Amino acid sequence: MADITFKVNNPITLKAGTGVSLSADGKGFTQKQFDGSDRSNIRISIGQDVATTANVQFASVLLAPNTMTVGTGSENVLVFNDGRIVGDLHFDNNLLITENLTVIGPFTYKGFFTSSNFTADASNVTQSINSGSTKFGTETNNHNQRFTGSFDITGSYNLNRLNSSITEISNDTSLTDESQTSFVTEYAAYNFLSNLASTRDYLRKSFVHTGSFVNSSTSRFTAVTASAPSGFTETTENDFMFFINGMLIENDALTIQQNSSNLDLTLDTTSLGYSLSADDEVIGFGKFNN
Numbered sequence: 001m002a003d004i005t006f007k008v009n010n011p012i013t014l015k016a017g018t019g020v021s022l023s024a025d026g027k028g029f030t031q032k033q034f035d036g037s038d039r040s041n042i043r044i045s046i047g048q049d050v051a052t053t054a055n056v057q058f059a060s061v062l063l064a065p066n067t068m069t070v071g072t073g074s075e076n077v078l079v080f081n082d083g084r085i086v087g088d089l090h091f092d093n094n095l096l097i098t099e100n101l102t103v104i105g106p107f108t109y110k111g112f113f114t115s116s117n118f119t120a121d122a123s124n125v126t127q128s129i130n131s132g133s134t135k136f137g138t139e140t141n142n143h144n145q146r147f148t149g150s151f152d153i154t155g156s157y158n159l160n161r162l163n164s165s166i167t168e169i170s171n172d173t174s175l176t177d178e179s180q181t182s183f184v185t186e187y188a189a190y191n192f193l194s195n196l197a198s199t200r201d202y203l204r205k206s207f208v209h210t211g212s213f214v215n216s217s218t219s220r221f222t223a224v225t226a227s228a229p230s231g232f233t234e235t236t237e238n239d240f241m242f243f244i245n246g247m248l249i250e251n252d253a254l255t256i257q258q259n260s261s262n263l264d265l266t267l268d269t270t271s272l273g274y275s276l277s278a279d280d281e282v283i284g285f286g287k288f289n290n
Helices: 186-195 197-204
Strands: 012-015 020-024 027-029 031-034 042-046 067-070 078-081 084-086 125-129 134-136 159-161 164-166 168-170 182-184 207-210 212-215 218-221 240-244 254-259 262-267 282-286
Touching: 182 186, 186 197, 262 282
Parallel strands: 168 182
Antiparallel strands: 012 031, 020 027, 020 042, 067 078, 078 084, 125 134, 159 164, 207 282, 212 218, 218 262, 240 282, 254 262
């Protein structure tokens, strides 16, 4: 028995329009009526995928009355209204402007700002060019620039005041440059002065000890002589003064010898014309270690 076909008196008409295309069994058409007698597979298509995960593009968007709202919620809404943007505009990547940008009112930019030529109010920054030269104000005595945060300089630093010029902050711990135009850091000063500690301490050593009787020509001090630092002559009797009962002993008539923790003072009694006795007080003053 043949299939029964029903035809309608008022056929359905399909007509292609802007952005919408039609095809029957893979063959495109612009307009066609369907009364129930056509068995073709009809496909209605638009120019692109509009799924929630699709990348949808439009050449232009026109919304009346001159307002377009993007986003939902209270913080992520962007409203374009009659040439104005109402709300915050965030750029996760670079912002490229090929023509002039005019900002009416304060302009706040949170991020990195790079420009080959930047001109602003002459009372603050007159010009910054890509050569690295930046000029703040025009007068060294009248214009003050205040920085409340960190001040990071990767190039040279030139500080002019009267006839002096400071060009850098040096971190040289040896201070070998002997520059008249450099400040030193705390680190450089600490390390340089630390290297002088042994010399300073040696030069300041000055202690008094009392000797004990050994024999008629020898007095012994329970003390150690200070060791001279590198670059100095070693410690000798010329770094001491010795007294017998308050009378200074001439250095030509004595020798000293360090014996372990004791310092022995030996006198040339023939040259001096006298010798030591047990009740004599012998005082030594000079570069003992302590």
